[in-house]
Amino acid sequence: MRVIVRLSLYGRSRNAGVCHLYQLYEMNHAMLAPYRAVAEATRSFYQNPLNPLSRTHFGRTTAAMAELFERSTRIYAKPEFGIDEAFVGGARVAVQQTTVWQKPFARLLHFARDLPAERKPDPRVLIVAPMSGHYATLLRGTVEALLPSADVYITDWEDARQVPLSDGQFDLDDYVDYVIEMIRHLGPDTHVMAVCQPAVPVLMAVAQMAKWNDPAQPSSMILMGGPIDTRVNPTAVNRLAEQKGIDWFREHVIMKVPFPQPGFLRDVYPGFLQLSGFMSMNLDRHLIAHKDFYWHLVKDDGDGADKHRAFYDEYLAVMDLTAEFYLQTVEEVFIKHSLPKGEILHRGERVDAKAILETALMTVEGENDDISGLGQTKAAQDLCVNIPDDMRVHYMQPRVGHYGVFNGSRFRADICPRIVDFMLTHGQPAREWRAEKARKQAADEQKQAEARARAEAQAQTLVADKKIAAEKAVDDKPAETPQKPASRAAPKRTPSTRGRRR
Structure with missing residues (x-):
């Protein structure tokens, strides 16, 4: 929010008349009303295409001065959006x-x-x-x-x-x-x-x-x-x-x-105090703009004049x-x-x-x-x-x-x-789409987690089964009887040796 106001524009204190400045502003506006009416009539007269003077330098200059005076002294009404x-x-x-x-x-x-x-x-x-x-x-x-x-x-x-x-x-x-x-x-x-x-x-x-x-x-x-x-x-x-x-x-x-x-x-x-603050920040630029507006009118430059009107109709309307x-x-x-x-x-x-x-x-x-x-x-x-x-x-x-x-x-x-x-x-549609996507992603992740859990469980079951089978195989194997150590074998005797001696 613009809070700049120039103290010099309206006095030094309430005691110096600030409390009556609004009334003075309204009174001055009312007093200028007849002059604005005359200026508007003058502008209309010298801009009327049926008036031969409207095509002369004198006519354009007079119309320009009249419009500039009228626009500089009016209170601008609330604009319309005009978007159709x-x-x-x-x-x-x-x-x-x-x-x-x-x-x-x-x-x-x-x-x-x-x-x-x-x-x-x-x-x-x-x-x-x-x-x-x-x-x-x-x-x-x-x-x-x-x-x-x-x-x-x-x-x-x-x-x-x-x-x-x-x-x-x-x-x-x-x-x-x-x-x-x-x-x-x-x-x-x-x-x-x-x-x-x-x-x-x-x-x-x-x-x-x-x-x-x-x-x-x-x-x-x-x-x-x-x-x-x-x-x-x-x-x-x-x-x-x-x-x-x-x-x-x-x-x-x-x-x-x-x-x-x-x-x-x-x-x-x-609003008029706010406007004085707005304009005082760039007073030179506003003065130049109004001078250019005057010359646009004198030179019959309709585009330049229309741009000025459009901008200041909005800018000078305050609340x-x-x-x-x-x-x-x-x-x-x-x-x-x-x-x-x-x-x-x-x-x-x-x-x-x-x-x-x-x-x-x-x-x-x-x-x-x-x-x-x-x-x-x-x-x-x-x-x-x-x-x-x-x-x-x-x-x-x-x-x-x-x-x-x-x-x-x-x-x-x-x-x-x-x-x-x-x-x-x-927006809500995008949020719902992202939420649905997140739900699907969460569901997919849950399914994947469950699948991994099942695979791990199956693997653990398989390992356990193998271990049990191995232990069972060991338990079912018959026990081996201990063998006596083999004695040294007696030498073979030939059958006829002892008899022959006899």
Whole structure:
């Protein structure tokens, strides 16, 4: 989550008028409304193809100035996803966006694809979008990249100033509860993907579900560019939070929603303050982009102008965050580092990442990420020590920053295929196949062991039989009588010797 705000933009303290800055912002916007209307009418007049001046340098210059003024002073509305088709299996299929779950501060969107009945089910993935200023439509490219291979759901967080005060508060504990309820709504064999800020609450939710032995525990958890441990390779965002302390943020950036917004009197971190922080980080680049936009219009370069409009329609649309959620996140994640220390609580109960046993873990980082430094997301691998090694993987994408972790050409070409493969590998069908294979292997090994045991028993029996037979043969042999020693034989006498003498 971006916590950078420039103090010089809005005063030095509440006593100096910060508490009234939101009202002043709304008043200025209302006062500029007539001028914006005139600028819009001027632009339409000088861009009308029926107007001959629209093809002159003067007409294009006037229209460019009018559009630049109107776009620079408007409050940008929440964008639409606008995804109505996708390519699945080489064919174009229709996509319908529906709301399948809803509560005051969020709703769950499903991008239902019109697929053939005979197609095997794709992995079901819940994308938890960041609640850090921009709307969930910032992940439009993420959704589009996953649709060809997955059944995609995404959290659509509500602008806090649009939620009446009567609907209660929304803090980090509520965020975790929302994630758990969404996972349970989708049921077992769901894959959950957290992009940036929600990496912490999603890890907390999965750990709690594991501790409770919840049957809806997700099959896998993909954490992308999230601040799991901001002590690792701290960025400017992390250092600012530690230097200022939570009291500074409570005093300088928390304001009440002005009348006549639905969330009148709710304490929030306003979206326009977040936007000033976003833009101040790269102010020169934004000024150059608007200057180039002006010259694109003057030169009638429609492609360049359209790209600028598409980017800034999304980038300049921001939402308010509830004060309790923002302050609790800054304190627990960026100042106290409660999660990596094992001290973070959910509803007063300690969250233990070691409880996760059955959910596979994938962490993704960008080499040049200046929001969540390299190694901050990978820290989840060290916390979830009881996940088997064959159910975990870490991937670092070279040459991308924070935005490139979840969007852009390298995400589509390198990161998204790895995520889909990871979900397929650790989904329920793959687990059942591996379990069946393991059972067959165990049965084969048991049969082999039994065969070896029988062979050894037969061998032992044969040896024993031979020994018995040998002993019996010895017992049945007749005893030999002892023979007298032969006496010396008497010499033979000739018969006529004695008679002749007589």
